[in-house]
Amino acid sequence: MSTAAPRTAGPDHLWSVDEHLADILATVRPLEPIELNLLDAQGCVLVEDVTVPVSLPPFDNSSMDGYAVRVADVAGASEQYPAVLEVVGDVAAGQADLLHVGPGQAARIMTGAPLPPGAETVVPVEWTDGGLGEGPVTGMRARSLAPEAATGQVHVHRPAGARAHVRAQGSDVRAGDRALTAGTVLGPPQISLLAAIGRGRVRVHPRPRVVVLSTGSELVQPDEELRAGQIYDSNSFALTAAARDAGAIAYRVGAVADDAATLRDTIEDQLVRADLMVTTGGVSVGAYDVVKEALSHAADEDEPGSGVEFRKLAMQPGKPQGFGSIGPDHTPLLALPGNPVSSYVSFELFVRPAIRTLMGLTDVHRPRVRAELTAERALTSPKGRRQFLRGRYADGTVTPVGGAGSHLVAALARANALIVVPEDTESVAPGAEVEVVLLG
């Protein structure tokens, strides 16, 4: 007789990594879209197609600091035989009331300023005497220091064709164009475009709020004194950092002792700020495996879809895993094993894709590559288990770091990849090609 409650697949059934991941991704859905200020939406996924409301640039404008003139007035101009024009004033960027440029006239114009009526082209200031009458200049003097330069005469030394150095209205984007499509991830260039077309707020999937909670009566906070039988809590720190790294807003809850009532109360308290709950520890076959104990009670029989299922997976490390939903909003919960390396590997394989799915991303997995195994001896792996070994990947080769022991946090800190040894492989020889998950 087994002590475990009967389940469809039986307590000894080993689920594959892929089955477990598929069940998680079939349950977790992108969060309800909200409207956010542009900079708050950085890294988020747009849920609307954004159309350009106004053509950019919104008006013909100068791409140079220079003089706005008529083409005929500068035809044939040279340094020896300059065109001498009357300067009627300045056109600065942002200026609304524009001068009219008539025959024989020039308006001093700044980059980005509207091409004034009457003007047909722009000659850069470097092609003129800047109004000083002493040969070509390299720039204008500041208006505040030399206001007289906006009047008087200017000598133009070179001709310019129609609309030279003019950026045409609508030459970047046109009103009605699709600026960005739903599903776009908003990085700096996309934020630039949205601001440029006047969008200060956008509808996106928000970042998920992830509550990370470690369990274990043996756990002590770093910087506290370690007494007999105790170890430091590292999981809540590691997974909070990893959840942020995946794009979440992560809240770390201090380690909870192995008491089912306390754990239930803590989880219920935290539900209000959780789009996803992650626990570590207490999921195995021991008599004090409190997450299993507490969450089998947390399932509300009246709430369809509620409840957490605990499984054994055909993987190493990370065999015992729990997944389900809890509370009135059916908040998804992943219960990871307590060993630091097991929980970190489990996070990478299951929690990170769940977080990225909640964000509305379609590319939810770490990149995988094939690499040549560099090792002194063959890797061994238990038959029927998919093994994830820590390794360092560089230039197409991967080298294991540390052993297979699942408690080697020191080795994990030197790894940048997971080496995948499939279920049906018991040994991998040096030089063989292996699949590698790049930890980024």
Add this chain to the structure above:
Amino acid sequence: MSTAAPRTAGPDHLWSVDEHLADILATVRPLEPIELNLLDAQGCVLVEDVTVPVSLPPFDNSSMDGYAVRVADVAGASEQYPAVLEVVGDVAAGQADLLHVGPGQAARIMTGAPLPPGAETVVPVEWTDGGLGEGPVTGMRARSLAPEAATGQVHVHRPAGARAHVRAQGSDVRAGDRALTAGTVLGPPQISLLAAIGRGRVRVHPRPRVVVLSTGSELVQPDEELRAGQIYDSNSFALTAAARDAGAIAYRVGAVADDAATLRDTIEDQLVRADLMVTTGGVSVGAYDVVKEALSHAADEDEPGSGVEFRKLAMQPGKPQGFGSIGPDHTPLLALPGNPVSSYVSFELFVRPAIRTLMGLTDVHRPRVRAELTAERALTSPKGRRQFLRGRYADGTVTPVGGAGSHLVAALARANALIVVPEDTESVAPGAEVEVVLLG
């Protein structure tokens, strides 16, 4: 006569991209280290070697849920001829007062719990009857539901060698070992290791505080109404997002009008929260180029090293650039051109490496690869200028997006790379190999 103030290199001198970058990186220094809580140090660079203060695990402990026994007591055990042992109680994780396991005795032990005195090995619960007397079990019943299971007898069905399923004290890291070396970037696995060895605070270079300020009387905030001659401010949004993306804490200051006194006041107000100041616009040769005007006054003659130098660079886009330091703390300032694409490219080339240098990173540049140019016609580039074209890179090939016009923010939003056309190249044929900066 030139209107520009005389400089060593002359106002017409074109500085190379590499010269300008080298000058910036020769000036900017990693920020003074501070001590931060572990999770606040995520992504930061460690400035101290961290030594392991206590061996991990700190005591011999069980890697399984099972029974702690003496080797001789289970020698030759089988399901048919089990070893029958007296259960003396439980050893849970975190328990300080340990039972003694004598001959013929077993202590029920949980994963992570200390190996009790007298015990020599651990048999997993799956190799026993779990005290129920009815054949092998798959796990223990919860202590709270079945306290009687910590007493009575257990039948053990398999033998175990000495220290089987025991994680030896110090087998992960030993006291005195180097856990992490100065210069390590603190990602989740490094944070895991630091927490595991009890370090709750670490000395790191802090993230730089970057103030981003755009200038231009034509600039209007997104969501406001656009009047004649006005455009939306996108630079302050784009560069704030890009600064965060580079690792900084970024503060966006709304666009400042083209008035030197206002700009000077704004910059002075912001200095208190800036490790780096970034401005856009007002750096060219126009009469309203207010950044140039304001910052030539901001240099304090009594403060050596203070002052901002404005240069023309042999690059496109991004020819006019300013760099220097301001204020009593000689806060570094980069003055970028105002055109959105010019400022973004300038950020990537100059500001991002500066931010990452302030963070203490050694790998400050975007990755560069060689790629085959896919294009309908040859790219043209002005002689003597290093051109940076926006492109999409995938699988070893790169395709230009949009034209060379520096105002194409729409194209920038589709780009994931910059195509580099060197100074001495005026044309690049389709199929040619080009250098590409990956924008990540």
